[in-house]
Amino acid sequence: MRFPTVISRVRGAAALAVVVLAGCASGLPFQSSASRQGAGEPAPPTEMITEQLIQVQKQQAALQRHQDISSLIVKNPAPYAIGAGDVLSIVVWDHPELAGAGMPAAAAAADAGTLAASVAANATPPGFVVDHMGRIQFPFAGLLPVQGLTEEQARALLSQKLAKYIANPNVTLRVQSYRSKRVYIDGEVKSPGLQAINDIPMSLTEALNRAGGLLPTADQSRIAIERDKKHYDINLRELVQKGIDPNTVMLAPGDLVRVHSRDESKVFVSGEVITPKSLTMHDGRLTLNEALGESGGVSPLSGDARQIYVVRKTPEGATRVFQLDARETGSIAMAEEFELRPKDVVYVAASPLANWNRNLSLLFPGALTSAVGVTTRP
CATH class of the missing domain: 3.30.1950.10 (wza like domain)
Structure with a gap:
């Protein structure tokens, strides 16, 4: 009789799947990545997203954004000085x-x-x-x-x-x-190229306006100024929040101004979400909650809300992994406060049941279907 044979196959598949999937039920297998690579390098530790971690991250971000741009601020610019070539x-x-x-x-x-x-x-x-x-x-x-x-x-x-x-x-x-003093505007502006400095003081906003203004793809939080082998990062929105008038940021002859594109600051959302996609940051800011929301949220059929990961590559080349348990109290507020960085990867792990079903289907394709078919025949 065929029915017991199929049932025995299913039981054997289930027993074997339990053994195989014992290490997979925990979700994202960061702990075993080193053994699979064979390099013997320890896997990056997983850091739980908590209120304390968010506060530390905010302090570190504030220190990184803090840059002395006092040399660029000129409130009363001097009149134009004649130069060679004028x-x-x-x-x-x-x-x-x-x-x-x-x-x-x-x-x-x-x-x-x-x-x-x-x-x-x-x-x-x-x-x-x-x-x-x-x-x-x-x-x-x-x-x-x-x-x-x-x-x-x-x-x-x-x-x-x-x-x-x-x-x-x-x-x-x-x-x-006016031919002696020039600045160069590059990046996400309508008319990149050289701009001559004339009797009107060449502020940052003046230079951007002369270049035709910013394109819709421009990232107002990432405007770089190169001067005398020094690099300055300007965030227009942050300047306004600090009470600094962007018109007081004066350019000097030979300055290079580059407006970065928002496409250079993408965040990637993958795993068990409704719509995996890459997202552009909103003028340098995107929270974990916003990234999940724009991707449709965690899949109710296969996603594990306890295992939402953020994989980040640090400037030093190290990898950091953060985990959010969305079932905990206050997790939504923490997700809204947790700010992502360019090139972050948000990954939602599959639930243990989804992992079990998928791996069983790979090991014994058609076994469960055959069992269901036999049991439902008249």
């Missing part, structure tokens, strides 16, 4: 004979027709170009050092030189083309 427009009133001197340095001796062609070719507007030594050449004044001076200071210096030849000279001097 083009100056100079007018001496009542002396039109000096107006012809305002020509590009490369075409100072050219006629009007040649001058127009040279200007178009070199894209240099008419004016007095500050040479590499920070000087301009002006009639009667000779070589005039103007680098590092403001427009007002350069005008006063030129008036002083011309006073030896012209009575009470009335001079107008301004920067016609």
Whole structure:
């Protein structure tokens, strides 16, 4: 008779499955990972998520985020200082004979027709170009050092030189083309590239606006500034929370500003959840509760709410494993307070019954189905 044979097979499968699954019923097998690898390295210990652990994590995160950016904060920026490469427009009133001197340095001796062609070719507007030594050449004044001076200071210096030849000279001097100081904007902005520093102070927000603003994929919590081989991480939202006006973060010539993408700060949710997926952090913040919620939550059929893990790779290269028991009192509040970090992996382990069913199906495919089929026949 076939029925006892099938039943015996099922009983044998169940007995063998109990032995095989004895070590699997505990959930995520971190303890046996070293033996499977054969390297003899100890598995990372599992740390339970508690109120004390969350407080320690918050303190560590605050220390990591604390960075001295006082060198970037300038509340009263100085006026623009003339630099090498700038083009100056100079007018001496009542002396039109000096107006012809305002020509590009490369075409100072050219006629009007040649001058127009040279200007178009070199894209240099008419004016007095500050040479590499920070000087301009002006009639009667000779070589005039103007680098590092403001427009007002350069005008006063030129008036002083011309006073030896012209009575009470009335001079107008301004920067016609700003070419000596630039910053570079890269990353998640509409128009990345070079931005010239002009008479309007180049703050961080000014630079971002000139680059067309932030893209929807930009991470406002990860804006990097590179200056003199130093790296500064700027979190715009955190600055506002601290009462620091982002307009007071001033850029200097040669600064590199990079706006990171939110896709670089992903968190991965896998295991026994409704919808395993990768999630982008919300301007640098995503809690464990939010990650589980956006993934549909723990599967009611196969998930084990007692075994919710967070696997994290530290900057030093070590691996840390955190566990949350969602059945404990206050676990939801702790999940909301536990902040994830970029590249964290959230894993929900299967329940012991789900593990038993899956492994039994792998060991003896069709055994349970055959047993059910026999018992239900008339």
